[in-house]
Amino acid sequence: MKIANKLLSIPLIQGGMGIGISLSKLAGAVAKEGAMGVVSAINPGYREPDFKQDNLAANSRALTAEIEEARRLSNGHGLIGVNIMCAINQYKEMVQVAAKAKADALICGAGLPLNLPELVADKNILLAPIVSSARAARTICEAWRRRYQRFPDFLVLEGPLAGGHLGFKWADLKPLQINLEKLLKELVTWRKSYTSEHQIELPVFAAGGIRTATEVENLQALGAAGVQVGTPFIATFECDAPQSFKDALISATEEDIRLIESPVGMPARAIQSPLLRKLDEVKRIPPRYCVDCLKTCDPRTTKYCINEALQSAITDNPQTGLFFSGARIDGLKKIVSVRERIREFFPQIGDRSHE
Helix, strand or coil: CEECCEECCCCEEECCCCCCCCCHHHHHHHHHCCCEEEEECCCCCCCCCCCCCCHHHHHHHHHHHHHHHHHHHHCCCCEEEEEEECCECCHHHHHHHHHHCCCCEEEEECCCCCCHHHHCCCCCCEEEEEECCHHHHHHHHHHHHHHHCCCCCCEEEECCCCCEECCCCHHHHCCCCCCHHHHHHHHHHHHHHHHHHHCCCCCEEEECCCCCHHHHHHHHHCCCCEEEECHHHCCECCCCCCHHHHHHHHHCCHHHEEEEECCCCCEEEEECCHHHHHHHHCCCCCCCCCCCCECCCCCCCCCCCHHHHHHHHCCCCHHHCCCECCCCCCCCCCCECHHHHHHHHCHHHCCCCCC
16 A cells, blocks of 8 residues: 555554663564554663763664664564654654654654644655544644644544553543554544545544454454554564564563553553552652653652563563553464564464564
């Protein structure tokens, strides 16, 4: 399929997962198969020696290197995207770094990226918001049309079973009041009239808890151009996450998945862990240091530092680690290759090789 002037031979986007989960190894491997591999722009410079002293420089340098390495690993196939949260203080800078590094697509969520087009001069870079409703999609599309005479190149519709941060109110999640299929039907209905009025293409990629080829087919029958999948790619050989994180995922059951409050100011989904048990018992865990990463976080009052928690999860410190995960993980019990994982969703790709 084509998105604007870009070609995807497999209509699949690998979800962006930070910190340190989806970097160049995973993104490059996914793109090599003809799909869209995605690098997370959430503190990619955590391994840089100056990360604490000059966070912006470290992140800028690391993000550029990860995009370039992912492109090299892709061997000229697929697309390389970058996932950037609107809620981070370095949102503008990371968008500009990714654009300068010639990422194929910028995918932005955890807030409405209302000014994204003004940050990216290169019209060849695909711009895509992550939305949780037709209403959010309409708000963004109209803002871009009025201010910039531009429309999103595609949309990612993220449902309530996704991992990490969720664009829903607690009342919608506990108990669950909505589902991806209903949200997709509403978005497709609105899109039909909107694209007809403005004579545009607006592909939608459905996301959140998708686990089988049958589900992909059903979502496409409802009007999705493709899907975005995150959590299953953690359980791959190529994923940048350490073995300890992969083990935490494949050893967990659905009963271990819980909803939590995030310093980002949104509900989030993660695997039960010693850190979360401790947070159930204490008022707050003061940060050891602060790199001022979130617009919504005050280190003097926040319940815990999400940067420290996510870093602990990828530095073999499970006692203080936060392990984001989507729902419906009972089927993820072994680590496989990226190619094998993609074939679970698109078995028709067969055994072709991009070597």
